[in-house]
Amino acid sequence: MGQIDPEFRALPLRQLADAALQRARDLGAEHADFRLERVRSETLSLYDARLEGSMDADDLGYAVRVVKGGTWGFAAGSELTPEAAVKVAEQAVRVAEVSAPINREPIELAPEPVHSDLTWVSPYEIDPFSVPAAEKVALLAEWSAGLLKGADHASARLLQVKEQKFYADSAGTSTTQQRVRVHPELNVMKASATGFDDMSTIAPPVGRGYEYLTGSHWDWAAELAQLPELLAEKLAAPSVEAGDHDLVIHPSNLWLTIHESIGHATELDRALGYEAAYAGTSFATFDQLNSLVYGSPVMNVTGDRTVEHGLATVGFDDEGVAGQSFDIVKDGVLVGYQLDRRMALLKGFGRSNGCAFADSPGHTPIQRMANVSLKPAENGPSTDELVSRVERGLYIVGDKSWSIDMQRYNFQFTGQRAYRIVDGALAGQVRDFAYQATTTDFWGSMEAVGGPQTYVLGGAFNCGKGQPGQVAPVSHGCPTALFRGVRILNTVQEGGK
Structure with a gap:
């Protein structure tokens, strides 16, 4: 089981939430919640065993959602100061006030027990963002080179996401969470006298870490060895009888x-x-x-x-x-x-x-x-x-x-x-x-x-x-x-x- 990154813990989570929620209360909100999150995503794409593209994105910000006068209000920001969080809360309340005249259904929320200062981390062994990109590219290239021995072309892609969230609301709930997920995709393409087709691995995306690619959770060697052969069989197969x-x-x-x-x-x-x-x-x-x-x-x-x-x-x-x-x-x-x-x-x-x-x-x-x-x-x-x-x-x-x-x-x-x-x-x-x-x-x-x-x-x-x-x-x-x-x-x- 992983642990929430210290750098996320070090953000002024509670200070921002307290400032925003208190301001929403002061302005008469019946309900207010604060959500700060960081979503990091990385995608590596290879074609014929060569790196074709990479993307590394990092989205950090927070949102305040309120119910005032039975109407939703919402606003978001990225400046991590209590003063900025107060302004976002004021904006959310203002959105509710402006929207109230056209709201036909008062918003009420089902009750939920208060969850105070709780932490949850998804189960994984290796944070994919701790593995050097060159190492991941090398593994995908090795797999792709093997596929090319039985196919005309091969593509490989690895999607990785780490999602961190801090949530607090005016009822007293506060939670901190971290989720990691990965999705390796490999595809082979081949032409024959009967036409052109492609076939991909059936390995599913999972809420795991990099160990999914290197451990025993999926038999990558067996599936990749069979894939070109299965595609060749499909290309030679007859058309289905309707x-x-x-x-x-x-x-x-x-x-x-x-x-x-x-x-x-x-x-x-x-x-x-x-x-x-x-x-x-x-x-x-x-x-x-x-x-x-x-x-x-x-x-x-x-x-x-x-x-x-x-x-x-x-x-x-x-x-x-x-x-x-x-x-x-x-x-x-x-x-x-x-x-x-x-x-x-x-x-x-x-x-x-x-x-x-x-x-x-x-x-x-x-x-x-x-x-x-x-x-x-x-x-x-x-x-x-x-x-x-x-x-x-x-x-x-x-x-x-x-x-x-x-x-x-x-x-x-x-x-x-x-x-x-x-x-x-x-x-x-x-x-x-x-x-x-x-x-x-x-x-x-x-x-x-x-x-x-x-x-x-x-x-x-x-x-x-x-x-x-x-x-x-x-x-x-x-x-x-x-x-x-x-x-x-x-x-x-x-x-x-």
Whole structure:
């Protein structure tokens, strides 16, 4: 477990917060919170084993958010003096006062226990920012050179983020947190007589440190050795036969379907119509809570801000709410939503489940996704056992492109690889495939989920939401799963119509 950097601890965190919060109180704010954060990010990009670009960004600042007269006010600054913090608080209050005449809904926040002077650090062993960039580039170049032995081109990228936050509010909560996350991506490209294609590693981004690249957490040597060969097989593969197929879907593909059709659809602000400007609202409206049949009885989905190494895992969210785990779908029925403090009280939930997040000190917190995951079956089947249950179908591995409508209902997903299943055995790759369904039909067709041994925590760094847009990291765990009678498109044939 890492420790919060001494240089962040040395910042005048408490002095700035005390000055800002006291000024907000003096000006009549019913609620005020102060959030100071430093977000450092580094990206290294290589093409054909040569460094193509690097980016090192460091964002340090703070924000004051208030509720005055039942209206939000928000302002941000970067000058680290108590006098400047007071001015930011005054600006936030002024924003609330100016906005009050057009505010149609008084803002009230669900109560949360006070968390005083608590510290939380995500679990990691090696701070990636402590490793010299030259050392990281050398490792990526070595991996890329190996890939080039079996491919025409290879790209490599390493994304790294360290996020440090201090939060305090007028109720007395104060927390300090540090999160580290990394995402290595390697891709091979090859041309043949049948065309051109590419293929990437299926290693997920994780809430770990640099040890993810050098330790035993992922078998990089095995995956990289296979990647050019898998791509060559795909280039020589026949085109998929369109029609209804049974599907066995690996977690490296299914995580993205979960993200788009469950994760976004069960954000309560979307379900209530408050979030519509960025990618729409949701078919899973609030009147269907505890009655909507989302999927088959083997479908159990949780939202979790506490899972180890999750990208959306926190000790406390950006409203001072402790991280929690909660049910979203139970035995196939919608039973919960992702909440922030305002939405929780608005619809009678009593307490937020900790889903407020801002991606920078200059942005206000909005309701964001927890680690939304499909539970495996205790003592459930292996991937091989699930494949053995299929007479005619496909086994899909790795995410690729996706499309979903503004209500999170009609969708189409592709993948990196698909293997024909014939009489319970894999029978080689096919190309040009996509699976298409509605959300409830798809999850309703899920006959079985694999056991814990098939479970993988996937995810992404860049989930987008809000206007102005914000990005958030989020993980989605799932086992391998079996679906019956899903429509498969041949994308070449469909594209030619």
